[in-house]
Amino acid sequence: MKTSSTRRFGSRRLGLFADSAIRDMSILAEKVGAVNLAQGSPDFPAPLSVKRAAAAAIRGDHNQYEMTMGSQELREAVAAKVRSFNGIIADADDGVTITCGSTEAITAAMMAFTDPGDRVIIPEPFYESYLPATILSGATAIHFRPREPGYVLAEEDLKAAFSQKPKAILLNTPNNPTGRVFSKKELGVVADLCEDYDVLAITDEIYEHIVYDGHRHMSLATIGNMHERTVTVSGLSKTFSITGWRIGYAVAEKSLTTALRTVHDYLTVCAATPLQRAAVTALALPESYYRDLAATYDKKRLYMLKSLQELGFSCSRPEGAYYILADFGGISKLDDFAFANHLAREVGVAAVPASSFYTNRQAGRSKIRFTFTKKDATLKEAVERMRKGL
Ligand SMILES: Cc1ncc(COP(=O)(O)O)c(C=O)c1O
Structure with a gap:
């Protein structure tokens, strides 16, 4: 909410992006007692061994600043993980940086690699931190929309975006909010264009372990020579249900890593020391x-898909991540903000108005996003409320 003091003292940059719709809906959910299917944070416990490791680290007095780039053990664990899972050869000393969540890694990358006036390709709909990260760096976004149905990256749309002389592309797969897991073919086109136009890629792969129906997550950095020009971002928030721990990382070749670490140092100094120790246990x-x-999320996905379809929503089937983008055009003619408000206040279920994921607000006007990263009982309660109230 922009108050009168924000208007008086706020920077011009601040006026260029809106408050987080996800946060706003979560606050509303709390206020009106709605089941919160807006924010993508699990309401179930993290793995016991990981929690024990965090408690032991605090008991063991690991309380002081960690090395800014992250602890040696965690960087080595991340280097081993990206080698075995993603197929990326990364040097723990020169190629891995531990950050305060992947959100910070993306902001640090944007600040390290773009100057005011630079352009960054951001396919939309997009995760809500991307635009502020771009604007705070002084860069501007080039948007285009993957084609519906299916949210497919079309070669000609990509070519049109790359021809506008971008410095970087920011790509999220598995995707929030669409649920797309981009194919090898789509990523191949992106890789070719990055090489042709000399563009840096920043990838957000935070949902890499949550994929369905035999889809396979692929890292852009593994295609051709893309490792030389890709900052691969991920983190532990989603995979280990610890979104509040703020442990993320960026993997990139040496000179990119050096630049990113400099920004990271002055942004946050380091990620929480005891939690970095526990992250080693998690990995x-x-x-x-x-x-x-993945199997647990698949059951939740299928339950929510079936339930939402029975309620009259039209949904595309997520291939990955833990969200369903649902079209409510068959249920209501309200716009997405009005519908989400009605759903929270009158029906008791909070979801995110989808236009907040687009620059062209019309594009998400009849859609809302539900997360299913919740206990089965929470999802059931939300569905029951919608059955009664819609
Ligand atoms: C696509 C995407 N990237 C990044 C994040 C944030 O991740 P982190 O907790 O690592 O900052 C989210 C959280 O919802 C997300 O959906």
């Missing part, structure tokens, strides 16, 4: 942990 969990995670 050592066995393969079965990741299989169970």
Whole structure:
């Protein structure tokens, strides 16, 4: 909310982006007692061994600043993980930076690699921190929309965006909010254009372990020579259900890493020291942990898809991540903000108005986003409320 003091003292930059619709809906959910399917944070516990490791680290007095680039152990664990899971060869000393969540890694990358006036390609709909990160860096966004149905990256749309002389592209796969997992072919086109136009890629792969129906997550950095020009961003928030711990990372070749670390140092100094120790324990969990995670989310996905369709929403089937973008045009003629407000206040379920993920607000006008990163009982309660109230 922009108050009169914000208007008096706020910077011009601040006027260029809106407050977070996700945060606003979460506040509204709290106020009116709605089931919060707006914010993508789990309401179930994190793995016990990971929590124990955090408690032990605090008991062991690991309380002081960690090295700005992240602890040696965690950087080594991340380097091993990206090698085995993503197929990226990264040097723990020169190629991995631990950040305060992937959100900080993206902002640090944007600040390290763009100057005022530079352009950054951001396909829309997009995760809400991308635009502020771009604007705070003084850069401007080039938007284009993956084609519906299916939110497909079309070659000619990509070519049109790249021909506008961008410095970088920011790509999120598996995607929030669409649920797309971009294919090898789509990523191949992006890679070719990055090489042709000498463009840097920043990838947000925070949902890399949550994919369905046999889809496979692929890292852009593994295609051709893309490792030389890609900052691969991910983190532990979603995979280990610890969104409040703020542990993320950026993986990139040496000179990119050096630049990003300089910004990271002055932005946040370091990620929380005891939680970095616990993150090492998290990354050592066995393969079965990741299989169970995806299988658990798959059940929730199918339950919510079926329930929302029965309620009259029209939904595309997510290939990854834990959101459903639902079209409510068959239920109501309200716009998305009015519908989301009605749903929270009168029906008791909070979701995110989808126009907040677009620069062209008309594009998301009849859609809202539900998350299913909640206990089965929470999802059931939300569905019951909608059955009664819609
Ligand atoms: C696409 C995407 N990127 C990044 C984040 C934030 O991740 P982190 O907790 O690592 O900052 C989210 C959270 O919802 C997200 O959906």
